[in-house]
Amino acid sequence: MKQYYIQYHNADKMGYLPDADSQDVKSIRLKPEIRDNLFFFTKRHMVNKAVGENCFMIVGVRGKSRRSDFYLWSSFRIDSVKRVGNRYNAFGTGFNFEQPILLNELPGFSEFKSACANFVTFQNISKHQFCKLLVEFTDNASLELAQLKEAKTEDLLLTALEELNSRMQHVTPEKMVSVIELTLRKDQTIVSLLKQVANYQCQFPDCCSEVRTKSGQNYVEVAHVKPVNEGGQSILGNLIVLCPNHHKEFDYGDLQIREQTLSRLNGFLNGREFTIDLIGAT
Template identity: 30%
Template sequence: MTKNHPLEIVYIKAKETFLGLISPKDATAFLVKERNFNPSSATTVIRIFLKMLNGERFTRTLSVEYFEYFLYSIYTDMGVSKLDLALKSLNEHILYINTKGDSKVTLKKVIQIYAQKVLLNENAQKEIQIEDEFEQEEIATTFKSKSKEEIIEELKNVTSIEPEIIIINGKAYKRDNKTIAQIKFVRDYKCQICSSYILKANGKRYIEAAHIIPKALKGSEKANNIILLCPNHHKEFDLGNRQILLHNENEIQFTLNGKDFCINF
């Protein structure tokens, strides 16, 4: 795609709205006046773009041309962390549209192309990891008024049918990041094998969340599927000779490179 694309100005105005530089009302008015949009269509375009960048489901739809240009522009202009959210939003949209009898075959193919840019790009994965870590730290600041017992009770009530995106104090976050932030909080940000952590320059502890059953194999984001590990033990857990002996709601017992471990949730 090249510069001066017919949808370039639409993307620019939608992005300015996302950044808070102009209001959705002003963006809509611009599209109506300068691009002869129908007012309802202009409102829909802006709203859908904002939903995409927040990773939220939307019910109204646009042509594939719009979605393809938005994904391209988000990827090249805003990076893979925003692209990741936009893809989640579109997948949620497709799930909704399927209930209405529209399979969105062409849109699914476009999504697959951009999903590969995330999945097969090591730098992209690192960027998403950094973005997730930042989100988790930000979410953790909202726990100050809660006890560990209250957080544990919330974790017990996490289900697989909750929305991908949640709103905390008016800001959108990945649901998974809230769960991981809660787990880190109640487990004191320590490796559950060696009790170590990395002290960051900002004084906060860095620890990694490892999925026992990988997300790619439909592993859940519940507390009994996540253990906290230092980077070394995380790599060993993923790549080493591992055998799960017991895994239930309360604990996991496993051998890792010839050593026995038992971790309580």
């Protein structure tokens, strides 16, 4: 079972907030990204047992009327621990919450704080009810991070394709097919972005082809729907991610395209009708 730990950072005592320029927590926006250099230190030997487990960083800041505000600051997996003198340095992979989450008013917080002896030391909190809430915050933030990453990949793809399209404008129609094929073979960025955006799945409807590669990814290929010089389409609408079988069927089978736009491809492949929403379509 997954184990969860907390590490406390007392901003007043330490004199700084982790990864923040400002001292005003309410206005802080941390960079939402996965990092592999999150770090803390503790004197507790038990941190060695926590390697590979999850840890929440809780940051305490003196609030109004001398009461401390406690924030869920970051969430990460502890990757390694190194002893330095009388303390242990722990390094992890994870993220800061874009906006640190104030915990004080949440249900069960006071009880949680007492049970953790005001968070003074690094400790295991897996069994505490409040832990579930921290996990939930982490899961939600992870989901947002994944969506952000996906959006970034699509942006990169569109930019790469736009550049390619503008290069293509200077190519004569006769040379178009060979140039595009050559470019695509050389331009692994576009090929890999296309596969990423397609989530390494064949785009042919209802295809469940799975060819697992050593890296764990599903094997797919990037194919041309039809020679570019026939339709004069932008390359964006003419690229498709297919499994090896559908790729060969596209190349050697009876392919009849009925409609090809930048966003949609409809036709018959060996008598079977198909419609595919193309990548990059908005």
